Amino acid sequence: MSTETPDNKPLRGRICLVAGATRGAGRAIAVQLGTAGATVYVTGRTTRDKVSEVGRTTETIEETAELVTAAGGEGVAVPTDHLEPEQVRALVDRIDRERGRLDVLVNDIWGGEHLVVAGFDKKIWEVDLTDGLRMLELGVKSHLITSAAATPLLVRNPGGLLVEVTDGTQEYNGTRYRENVYYDLAKNAPIRMAFGLARELEPAGCTAVALTPGWLRSEQMLDHFGVTEENWRDAAEKLPDFAVAESPVYVGRAVAALAADPDRARWNGRSLSSGQLAKEYGFTDADGSRPDAWGFIVAKEKDEGVSVDDYR
Template structure:
């Protein structure tokens, strides 16, 4: 094992919300770079969360991390329960005494989007709206509050707030409904604020967004698989810009391995932007820029997807 082939060897990382999608892929790519990766979530082989998908578990994610070359450690955790998060922090402290990378990817609110899509604030079920804020904002606040004292023990710590949309895109566009808009803009502001707080400790905080993500849940929604996902473009041509979770996984791993990553602190970044910077590709060898495509499509409906892959 060398630092050239395993640049994160010896690093201790946590991916909060690693059951599936972006979180799982980030965990696996951190493992492929040699890291120890604690993976958390609510769905285990014995229990299914409100998301309702028993096909992906944190135990499986941990096994994928280990198979990729790292050390995966599954810790069932509901990040709304502060005592459970404190227990997680205590375990990492006992076992390693440090935390080098914290990836805040907790969400699990996709099932709430459909009923509220395009509705006015007062038309949305209030419980559903507030649940989005709990899942997308409160979980991130609880996790950062509890884990950052461990991360700042050593200079060079990295916090990644995973969200949906860049600051540039979200800043001038309304994201589906008020509750979702708040839930996905909050992590961008969190990264900005944490960057200020971590500066004196030599830490870096960024927000990272995938593009149109071909998560397990999204593929299931369109009735396709990763092998035949392009079939979905017959009904939704814009889906041609979609990217696999591997892409954002490689983005975060590249950030974590970059000794000069502090230059990004406080910024909102996308998988496509980081791919251009670090030279990696998606699993199929392409380099999609979903946010660039979506912005271009607003003024030119005939813009070619291939110009953004």
């Protein structure tokens, strides 16, 4: 299904908020919305003057906003800690004051990778309680605060879209245990949130979905493997399954396709993946491939001999 207009800017005039857009999926989603012509407010805790607990100085929300503008949209950086209700309400008030509407809300707030590494494959009594509760704050509480503050503006006009970004689909997460109990809760909660918010937004003509990328080649993941986006396949020599990884562009294009689809309400309440939507809307990753990481992961559980090549 094509979602493009003749000038290739199907989201021209749309106002979007990508919460958690400093790097990774959030940054790519913001840029792809900008590529489609949208005005995108981008938030996060790392700026050119301040670094969040993630500890990375190489990506900032100001840079994300500049990338959005360079892509053809309008990027607006607003430093925001989404665990602080007053900051989030101030952000929404600013969008209302400056634009008078909100068409797309993307909840991509996280920043807890360092906590997952510390608690990977550990029992609940082996994980530091402070770290575990922080995962829930970052992955659940921040999403609730943002949705509570922003949905009144989103539902003001029919056609709004709310995207809860997570890790894993309902089909996969619903029958498998994810790393440790805190991470499992943090990544299942957005799926359930989208399900519930879909019911609450539907009477206003708005849509809510959960969306997961596959094995994401984020900046942090590339650094972890000691590779770059240019030579990322070298990491597959150490871990062959990494060959099914996708760039953040892929999930960015998934959100842009959803936002541009006039029939997106058919997805209301659903748990979706970037690979699934690529098949539906016809987009590809930055390299022209169409990876299906979750399809590969499930297939490999049944057959160790499955080939990555069949899922790219």
